[in-house]
Amino acid sequence: MASRFVDRAVIEVAAGNGGNGCASVHREKFKPLGGPDGGNGGHGGDVLLTVDPNVHTLLDFHFRPHASAGSGKQGQGGHRAGAAGETLELKVPAGTVVLTEDGEILADLTGPGATFVAAQGGRGGLGNAALASRARKAPGFALLGEPGEARSLVLELRSVADIGLLGFPSAGKSSLISVLSAAKPKIADYPFTTLVPNLGVVTAGDTVFTMADVPGLIPGASEGKGLGLDFLRHIERCAVLVHVVDCATFESDRDPVSDVDALEAELARYTPALGGDLEKRPRVVVLNKIDVPDAAELAEMVKPELEARGLPVFEVSTASRKGLRELTFALGAIVEEHRAEQPAPEAERIVLRPVAVDDAGFTVEPDEEEPGGFVVRGTRPERWIRQTNFANDEAVGYLADRLNRLGVEEQLARKGAKPGCPVTIGGVTFDWQPSTPGVVQHLSGRGTDVRLEDHSRVSASERKEARRIRRDGVPDETDAAEDEEA
Template structure:
């Protein structure tokens, strides 16, 4: 299967990097084998970022490779060594790329200016090492927190060409020939009654004005309803400041004439919507053919009566092209001089203070706890470590989950699930400290307070020496 060279719509799967795990380590050196916790924090995972590159005109790279993942964070190490942050993945996209969440349909961003960017998949947080978890009440944690998974998202990228002037018209009306004649664009051109398969973008210099022109293919009767390829390409004219109807005055197809062609294309533009305010001009093409030149003379007055500026052109001989390019330059200049619309002001909706950290709902056989904090704490917990589980229990209790469950009527032994599909379920046991049977203080490894036999003997010997010296001084 051949891969197309122009792609304007893709589905992309993006994955933020996983955060590195924190390290549970104890400082050790000569004569001080248990010197306290020194485990470093894990590094955060990298993020996936979309950034506008105006040199690009297609999304074909993401058609070829539709899964992109950022680097994971590096785990922490002993001796207070924090792990490195995972590298971000920056994905260049053309100007005019619309970014949509494929699952919810929410528009995430409309990327237009050079360098504009958006983070589409955030990397996970790195876990804290046991050095960062130490406190006055918990001097010697024997555990660390796990790094969090990065954000996973499926997005849709949809390209809408950014051009000053859009060329519209029937297939074989000469749009591709026109853009090749007035710019350095070199589209594939042939004399066939089928549409060009890709839009073409050209840069034109007229005097001191430089502007861009897009040849928008696919417009036939019924294009706005999905006939042919028109529905795929109509969106490319949405960003154009003005439209130029390129009309074939030399067509031999029955039922075709310049006025009818104009009405058909205008009907499709109207059905697509949102283009009524764009200035229009008409280019009557192929006047190098005598019959076409005669037909152009006949319809010019009717077109001008509709309020349209009309240009008689030939892409083969070059007749009328200079006048047309300067007229398009004036429209592009008007667009550049028009004031930019005021940016939409963001609406800040702060979260409510108090009571907003979690919610609890009764389901058929258990209680369901949802909330950013408790669900994040669950992901950070190593359930193979009893101290870590005890630390989690303390955090949940301080948040008020146990108290709230009792208020709602929960009884010991009922199931409590924290999270959604991948929830952690445990039996409700109010007032019981997790891990209390093995720990003197929850979340503290009291082994760090113990001394090895050699250290104990050395300390006893020092104490005996100082006691003897004190007794000798008293005798003197």
């Protein structure tokens, strides 16, 4: 059973999540607090699309549209870093175009080994050993791993061929490609025999070129009639378009000139959707089936009219192989001319894009949904939010310090932010309390931060004294003496 041809697929890719960092303290005999030794989390694996010459269809993605890479492992004590997630490599055929759901082209994979990062793995979180500093010698927290990128992508296969054969159903395109190359397409005498594009390799002297047989078109194909224009994307890369015309058709309302005009009209309608320059590609007209006497007479009649339009015309017969040699070498010469006009491929260059001097790396804008609020957008602030464990006060204080050093607080003040106003970063909203310039923040116990402590809470000693008073009903003697002195 022949494999099914699929030239378009929608896939869901998800990169691996980064592993969490570890908050650990080294302990040994006679040395209970030997310093932080929590390791970093491993990075999440990427999802890659790589061109493989042995892959010719997107069939695998049609049946398995979901792909996920491995996640990074969590760091451990003893300065042991977590293992990185395994990268997932997906094989695609040459000529695969990667697009977003909105139609934006992200990559055009043509050459063997061409690679595109479909989804970026998340960064691993830093352990408390990496977060230790001169001011924070034993951090009681670690950073969380960053979630991996997840998105939907559209894959379209656009065949890489030098010659594209166009024509009405049963015009002889499959027969032509079968006698010019070693391709063995399905051939029959009923319409729409060719349901998928066929590729063949043709040799003309020292020139070797590829030929693609596109399924038959009919008038109104751009409106969904027949097979539609689903397969016309395969001719976008073709250097030469060949109109294969059936001169032995039994339909009274058709003739070679009207067939060529109808095909050109459908191409003109589809060209804006392709976004290419099909109207500038050289055309060749092949008058087929001249082994039939009536077809030979019709070909001689219409040949001068087509040549008057500047179109090279060849009379051939795939049954008797008449005129095929002349056609092969003519196509080879056109392909060679096209290749000579192409610019020489440039060597890969390293592109450096330095950050602008006035680029702060983030923006502060008023919140349209929250009156008086602000939204902070930027790669680093949003990543820091994702890596913060908000259940740990010390981690939240560390986040505040990082945002302050980046200049977020200063920018908020310039925008008119007031203490207590809601500020949203990366989907997390909190009440902004600016730091006091010039005041040294004293570090507290591990996992806590004095700036986040609620001083209105009743202490343990106060609860103990209140319980004693309820039990005995007599205040402490020291407190009574102090009340008398007052």
